[in-house]
Amino acid sequence: MEINAEGICYRDLNRMIRQAVSMGEQSIVLRNINGQRYIGNGIDSKIKLVVKGTPGQDMAAFMKGPEIDVEGNAQDGIGNTMDDGKIIVRGMAGDIIGYGMRGGEIYVSGDVGYRVGIHMKSSDEKNPVIVIGGKAGDFLGEYMAGGMIILLGMLSRTDKNVPLAGNFLGTGMHGGAIYTRGPVDKHSLGRGLGIREVSGQDFDIIMPYLEEFGRQFGVDVSVMLESNFYCIYPTTHRPYGNMYAY
Amino acid sequence: MLYCAPNKKYSDFIIVRDPDKCIDCRVCARQCSYEAHVYDESTGKVFSDDTRCVGCHRCEAFCPSGALLIRQNPSEFRDNAVWKPWFIKNIYKQAETGGVLLTGMGNSYPYPVYWDKMLLDASQVTNPSIDPLREPMELKTYLGSKPDALRIDAGSGEVRLAGGFTPQIAINYPILFSAMSYGSINLNVHKGLARAAEEMGILYNTGEGGLHASLYRYGRNTIVQCASGRFGVHSEYLNAGVAVEIKIGQGAKPGIGGHLPGEKIGPEISRTRMIPIGADALSPAPHHDIYSIEDLRQLIYAIKEATDYKKLVFVKIAAVHNSAAIASGMVRAGADVITLDGFRGGTGAAPTMIRDNVGIPIEMALASVDERLRQEGIRNQASLLVAGGIRCSADVVKAIALGADAVYIGTAALISVGCTVCQRCYTGKCPWGIATNDPFLAKRINPEIAHEKLANLIRAWGHEIQEMLGGMGINAIESLRGNREKLRGIGLNESEMNILGIKHAGA
Numbered sequence: 001m002e003i004n005a006e007g008i009c010y011r012d013l014n015r016m017i018r019q020a021v022s023m024g025e026q027s028i029v030l031r032n033i034n035g036q037r038y039i040g041n042g043i044d045s046k047i048k049l050v051v052k053g054t055p056g057q058d059m060a061a062f063m064k065g066p067e068i069d070v071e072g073n074a075q076d077g078i079g080n081t082m083d084d085g086k087i088i089v090r091g092m093a094g095d096i097i098g099y100g101m102r103g104g105e106i107y108v109s110g111d112v113g114y115r116v117g118i119h120m121k122s123s124d125e126k127n128p129v130i131v132i133g134g135k136a137g138d139f140l141g142e143y144m145a146g147g148m149i150i151l152l153g154m155l156s157r158t159d160k161n162v163p164l165a166g167n168f169l170g171t172g173m174h175g176g177a178i179y180t181r182g183p184v185d186k187h188s189l190g191r192g193l194g195i196r197e198v199s200g201q202d203f204d205i206i207m208p209y210l211e212e213f214g215r216q217f218g219v220d221v222s223v224m225l226e227s228n229f230y231c232i233y234p235t236t237h238r239p240y241g242n243m244y245a246y
Numbered sequence: 247m248l249y250c251a252p253n254k255k256y257s258d259f260i261i262v263r264d265p266d267k268c269i270d271c272r273v274c275a276r277q278c279s280y281e282a283h284v285y286d287e288s289t290g291k292v293f294s295d296d297t298r299c300v301g302c303h304r305c306e307a308f309c310p311s312g313a314l315l316i317r318q319n320p321s322e323f324r325d326n327a328v329w330k331p332w333f334i335k336n337i338y339k340q341a342e343t344g345g346v347l348l349t350g351m352g353n354s355y356p357y358p359v360y361w362d363k364m365l366l367d368a369s370q371v372t373n374p375s376i377d378p379l380r381e382p383m384e385l386k387t388y389l390g391s392k393p394d395a396l397r398i399d400a401g402s403g404e405v406r407l408a409g410g411f412t413p414q415i416a417i418n419y420p421i422l423f424s425a426m427s428y429g430s431i432n433l434n435v436h437k438g439l440a441r442a443a444e445e446m447g448i449l450y451n452t453g454e455g456g457l458h459a460s461l462y463r464y465g466r467n468t469i470v471q472c473a474s475g476r477f478g479v480h481s482e483y484l485n486a487g488v489a490v491e492i493k494i495g496q497g498a499k500p501g502i503g504g505h506l507p508g509e510k511i512g513p514e515i516s517r518t519r520m521i522p523i524g525a526d527a528l529s530p531a532p533h534h535d536i537y538s539i540e541d542l543r544q545l546i547y548a549i550k551e552a553t554d555y556k557k558l559v560f561v562k563i564a565a566v567h568n569s570a571a572i573a574s575g576m577v578r579a580g581a582d583v584i585t586l587d588g589f590r591g592g593t594g595a596a597p598t599m600i601r602d603n604v605g606i607p608i609e610m611a612l613a614s615v616d617e618r619l620r621q622e623g624i625r626n627q628a629s630l631l632v633a634g635g636i637r638c639s640a641d642v643v644k645a646i647a648l649g650a651d652a653v654y655i656g657t658a659a660l661i662s663v664g665c666t667v668c669q670r671c672y673t674g675k676c677p678w679g680i681a682t683n684d685p686f687l688a689k690r691i692n693p694e695i696a697h698e699k700l701a702n703l704i705r706a707w708g709h710e711i712q713e714m715l716g717g718m719g720i721n722a723i724e725s726l727r728g729n730r731e732k733l734r735g736i737g738l739n740e741s742e743m744n745i746l747g748i749k750h751a752g753a
Contacts, residue, residue, distance in 0.1 A: 042481040042552025083480040100476030237525040245345030
């Protein structure tokens with residue numbers, strides 16, 4: 001089905017979406033989206049939403065299952081505390097993407113803002129992934145406790161001299177991994193992190209997501225692999241283990 | 247005494263063992279998780295090491311022959327009003343380790359406790375007091391946002407409320423169990439809290455560690471918490487209880503985040519918190535999606551959207567200097583309930599300096615927040631819950647007279663199941679089986695007995711509250727709310743009385 005969101009307040013729009021989902025609708029196209037917040041919040045079935053326009057803050061927060069395809073840029077907070085599902089953004093995205101995310105996948109073709117993927121976590125069953133086609137701002141993967149961020153820097157709209165990732169990369173990180181296409185400056189890394197060149201087994205881990213990124217945005221995987229990949233990982237799961245006087 | 251570094255010998259406690267009564271049965275050695283009692287195989291005797299004693303009194307309580315007595319160590323440094331033993335011993339400890347001092351429970355400094363400086367009123371002659379044993383007395387409280395005005399629809403001959411309310415929660419007593427996470431306390435205590443809340447028709451709060459699968463059935467009596475670490479938060483969790491509490495701050499440690507050490511993350515906690523086994527569970531100091539009141543509004547409505555506007559959203563802050571202005575923003579951001587946690591509120595672990603020096607007393611914060619919301623004409627838009635050092639039913643009554651809708655109790659609830667406030671929750675070795683996930687220790691709490699004791703505490707306080715209300719000639723707790731005429735100060739100065747909005751005794 002299709003919903004024309006022109007001039008509709010987020011609260012009414014989301015009610016219409018929830019209603020359609022409860023009626024068993026599998027696929028909804030949202031036209032003329034212009035900043036409506038909370039699209040797809042808390043929905044826990046495997047529906048597909050196509051968003052035409054620019055969705056507002058906190059899209060897909062607490063989401064469990066749906067696939068959201070954004071034909072436009074996205075604002076802050078998408079995939080906030082997301083549990084499962086898939087988000088594809090055909091453009092850029094703002095700050096705090098995937099905060100506390102614990103499952104599902106987010107693909108952004110372009111650049112992203114500050115504090116993306118902070119405090120992502122994983123467990124036995126779930127391993128969240130964020131793939132960024134452009135560059136990222138400061139604090140990427142801060143407090144990261146699990147999951148994976150892949151930063152490609154290929155489809156950026158920034159100048160060449162803008163670094164792949166901002167400062168404080170992975171600061172406080174104590175789980176998970178950040179993969180970058182090309183090296184990052186040592187000085188931008190948070191404390192307690194290691195960095196190694198990706199080879200062999202690591203590629204098996206990231207390859208399915210590179211392939212999916214390629215499929216979504218028409219980038220050849222062989223072109224992605226023309227540059228070396230690096231893996232940033234925490235050297236301890238207990239970064240503050242020795243801080244206290246017991 | 248066993249060998250240890252010289253400065254550790256200044257133990258806080260001494261273990262007095264009466265050799266005539268001690269039968270070397272080893273009960274103390276089994277009960278003490280800090281190994282303060284040691285059994286010597288070669289002599290068949292039990293010895294004690296005072297330096298390991300934390301003063302929890304578990305051994306004393308369980309010694310079958312009454313041979314043990316735990317005392318404060320009477321050994322004294324030279325008398326000095328500035329360099330009290332507390333500071334001296336802390337410096338020794340830090341010189342040894344280079345570490346941040348850690349503690350548990352709430353602020354233990356001798357700051358003024360304003361509950362003890364307020365007195366309640368009673369009826370004499372001019373309006374009769376009420377006997378709650380034989381006359382109706384209502385403690386039921388409704389939490390939630392109330393409309394600015396009631397509109398009545400009487401068109402069809404039947405009188406009805408037009409427009410309706412946003413969701414409300416009815417509680418039988420104005421007392422809730424405050425947020426204590428699964429992880430900081432164990433599942434047996436959580437079960438006791440959940441069952442007691444169900445029996446008494448009140449609520450317990452999951453804290454920030456998620457909700458164990460076996461506790462979803464207590465949803466009607468559950469507040470689920472969403473803190474900065476977002477542990478175990480997903481749509482099912484948000485919809486599991488009757489309310490979602492966004493935890494911004496905690497009275498015991500305003501302005502700083504949480505940290506559950508990796509040793510405490512076993513398989514069950516890992517599953518519930520949705521983090522790997524053995525990894526530290528770090529809660530950032532701020533929610534990184536909340537840097538302003540507008541951002542807070544965004545999260546409140548994200549949760550309301552995710553729960554289809556069926557759940558109340560609470561927002562909890564620590565009582566700090568600007569609480570009144572912040573609370574006004576919280577109400578305007580759409581919070582249904584404001585939770586204020588004073589600096590005497592407990593914690594499983596906090597840096598000692600923060601616990602003892604940051605924040606303000608709940609009495610002051612409550613009085614100023616209630617007053618500010620009234621002045622702005624928005625007090626009806628949110629209920630006000632207070633926490634942090636509520637020790638008895640009189641504290642509850644005074645809090646409600648100052649303007650609270652209800653109170654949270656945490657420390658008092660734990661004391662009812664055995665806690666002796668030894669303040670070592672952060673070690674994970676709680677000998678009373680409360681603040682520990684060690685299966686050997688955790689089984690010391692039987693959920694059924696914990697349930698019974700917690701329910702008894704609420705029942706007892708309920709009776710006492712009814713008596714105090716009756717004495718004031720009030721027959722419903724709602725008539726007491728913000729009724730500061732029922733309070734008088736004792737030994738307070740002018741500015742304290744101004745902030746509390748009460749007169750001095752005799753005035």
